[in-house]
Amino acid sequence: MLTAGLAPVRAASFGDFVARAAAAGRLVVQPRMGFSDPDRLRAGLAATKAADAVTVGTLTLDSYTRVGDHTAALEALTVGADLNGYPLVAHGPETTRAVLAGLAGDDFPVQVRHGSAVPGDIIAALGPSGLHATEGGPVSYCLPYGRTPLRESVDNWRRACELLAELRAPGVEPHLETFGGCLMGQLCPPGLLVALSVLEALFFTTHGLRSVSLSYAQQTDPEQDAEAVRALRTLATELLPGVQHHIVVYTYMGVYPRTPEGATRLLELAAELAVRTGAERLIVKTVAEAFRIPTVAENVAALEAADRAARRTAPEPSTPDDQFGILAEARALVEAVLELADDPGRALLTAFARGHLDVPYCLHPDNAGRSRGYLDDRGRLRWAETGAMPVAADRAGTRPMTAAGLLTALSHVERRLDRAALGTDRLGVHR
Amino acid sequence: MPQPPLPVPSALHVLVTSVQSDAHTWNLMFLQLTVEELGHRVTNLGPCVPEALLAAECVRLRPDLVVVSSVNGHGFADGLRLIAGLRSRAELAGLPVVIGGKLGVNGEEGAQERGAALVEAGFDAVFGEETVHLAGTGALPAADGSRLFRSYLAALPAGLPC
Numbered sequence: 063m064l065t066a067g068l069a070p071v072r073a074a075s076f077g078d079f080v081a082r083a084a085a086a087g088r089l090v091v092q093p094r095m096g097f098s099d100p101d102r103l104r105a106g107l108a109a110t111k112a113a114d115a116v117t118v119g120t121l122t123l124d125s126y127t128r129v130g131d132h133t134a135a136l137e138a139l140t141v142g143a144d145l146n147g148y149p150l151v152a153h154g155p156e157t158t159r160a161v162l163a164g165l166a167g168d169d170f171p172v173q174v175r176h177g178s179a180v181p182g183d184i185i186a187a188l189g190p191s192g193l194h195a196t197e198g199g200p201v202s203y204c205l206p207y208g209r210t211p212l213r214e215s216v217d218n219w220r221r222a223c224e225l226l227a228e229l230r231a232p233g234v235e236p237h238l239e240t241f242g243g244c245l246m247g248q249l250c251p252p253g254l255l256v257a258l259s260v261l262e263a264l265f266f267t268t269h270g271l272r273s274v275s276l277s278y279a280q281q282t283d284p285e286q287d288a289e290a291v292r293a294l295r296t297l298a299t300e301l302l303p304g305v306q307h308h309i310v311v312y313t314y315m316g317v318y319p320r321t322p323e324g325a326t327r328l329l330e331l332a333a334e335l336a337v338r339t340g341a342e343r344l345i346v347k348t349v350a351e352a353f354r355i356p357t358v359a360e361n362v363a364a365l366e367a368a369d370r371a372a373r374r375t376a377p378e379p380s381t382p383d384d385q386f387g388i389l390a391e392a393r394a395l396v397e398a399v400l401e402l403a404d405d406p407g408r409a410l411l412t413a414f415a416r417g418h419l420d421v422p423y424c425l426h427p428d429n430a431g432r433s434r435g436y437l438d439d440r441g442r443l444r445w446a447e448t449g450a451m452p453v454a455a456d457r458a459g460t461r462p463m464t465a466a467g468l469l470t471a472l473s474h475v476e477r478r479l480d481r482a483a484l485g486t487d488r489l490g491v492h493r
Numbered sequence: 494m495p496q497p498p499l500p501v502p503s504a505l506h507v508l509v510t511s512v513q514s515d516a517h518t519w520n521l522m523f524l525q526l527t528v529e530e531l532g533h534r535v536t537n538l539g540p541c542v543p544e545a546l547l548a549a550e551c552v553r554l555r556p557d558l559v560v561v562s563s564v565n566g567h568g569f570a571d572g573l574r575l576i577a578g579l580r581s582r583a584e585l586a587g588l589p590v591v592i593g594g595k596l597g598v599n600g601e602e603g604a605q606e607r608g609a610a611l612v613e614a615g616f617d618a619v620f621g622e623e624t625v626h627l628a629g630t631g632a633l634p635a636a637d638g639s640r641l642f643r644s645y646l647a648a649l650p651a652g653l654p655c
Binding site for chain 2: 125126128129131134138143144145146177206207208209246247248354355423424425426427463464465468469472
């Protein structure tokens with residue numbers, strides 16, 4: 063049992079830790095871990111720290127906390143029901159400090175991941191809990207996650223950035239990561255992912271953050287992904303001068319392979335992508351991803367597998383590759399948005415209202431919903447329709463997406479990796 | 494080649510929605526396309542629909558069927574609250590409402606009991622990962638969930654006041 067009381071949590075600077083690891087030539091690997099039980103979470107953090115890899119810790123919050131329903135979270139704790147993450151606000155800072163005591167510190171920073179468009183309570187709970195690194199974004203933590211009006215999310219995230227920046231203290235630089243490089247997880251061509259990651263990072267720094275990370279979620283093709291991560295780096299370097307920043311790659315966020323071999327191979331591909339392109343941090347996924355919330359042991363195995371894959375991969379000197387035109391596309395989107403207003407938040411609102419940004423397959427009322435991504439016959443992500451975005455579609459005269467076509471596209475990566483694991487012929491006869 | 498939806502005499506207006514805490518969208522997008530391809534009309538409320546909004550939309554739109562889909566593991570708990578809210582309103586007491594997806598956080602453990610409890614609470618059918626429960630029929634194997642969902646839709650009368 064954890065004891066209540068103000069347990070000391072040592073200060074730590076998330077961005078500095080990642081920078082030191084990068085300087086030493088090591089990829090930082092991180093789980094997506096979160097349990098409602100404090101003891102179990104503490105054990106998970108301890109195992110993450112002890113893993114044979116350079117790691118940072120994660121507190122993934124539960125869905126009730128994400129939507130601000132702390133009463134439902136508290137009720138679940140009271141009756142002993144399992145939540146799908148850690149209810150930071152319902153548990154309160156004393157419990158969280160006890161979870162982190164002796165674990166979090168300069169050698170093991172811990173980040174909170176949540177997905178809230180109404181993050182006020184969560185951000186307010188960070189400081190008292192001994193935390194100052196999190197993830198978010200006015201667009202990416204709003205559109206895919208529900209119905210909060212984008213205008214409210216922009217206001218909420220502006221205040222969240224200001225509140226987070228106030229945690230700055232000697233030895234502590236608050237850190238915020240964009241979720242913009244993920245959005246719906248699948249079927250969004252990379253140019254828009256890169257553009258939104260950059261725009262959200264600009265939003266963060268406008269509102270006081272000095273240390274940020276820019277995300278990019280692994281998609282369907284290693285070459286296309288590598289070009290995207292390099293485009294993200296180029297734009298971040300240009301647009302965030304004097305800001306401490308790094309790139310974080312998310313292991314595939316879509317339908318995950320069901321075979322252990324396929325799941326591990328997809329994770330290795332993500333680690334290879336990160337090292338090849340000079341990304342500094344990787345969020346891993348586990349062999350259990352297709353089935354349920356992974357255990358601590360499965361998370362540790364994934365961290366160590368990712369680290370092994372990273373250490374046997376060499377960085378590839380950046381090349382001016384533009385096979386897919388991702389840099390030009392992302393730059394066109396970013397510039398079109400920034401022309402709309404001096405303030406990035408206002409610019410984002412106008413851009414979505416006019417459809418200059420339009421997230422494919424996103425049902426949010428403030429998204430135009432006219433764009434569509436598709437997979438070409440080589441498994442690369444392309445634009446079928448771009449609506450009012452300043453981007454050309456790759457295919458004229460589109461076929462309508464069917465339920466079966468959507469499933470095929472959504473399961474493309476899973477099928478490819480699982481077939482490779484099981485042997486094409488065995489699966490081939492059934493498909 | 495995909496065929497455009499055929500207008501059918503018994504076309505239903507189907508409200509597709511998730512539960513209050515569930516942010517997943519792809520399941521809703523897939524359901525919309527599936528139901529549309531069967532010739533029905535869909536209003537898709539998207540993810541994270543508050544219970545009050547769902548009830549208000551049910552009263553306003555008078556759909557023939559509500560399809561609730563949830564995959565974040567909170568579907569059982571949220572589903573119980575949702576259906577209690579809908580059934581407490583006299584004008585929605587007879588509205589056909591079904592739920593499906595990944596309804597608990599522990600996979601198949603307790604799936605049978607969850608399905609039975611959701612039907613008991615007022616759902617007309619539960620299309621779980623492990624079992625399908627139809628009100629008045631009991632549990633069926635989920636292996637045939639997709640066919641059962643289609644035949645459930647086919648059997649629903651359209652345009653009835655609820």
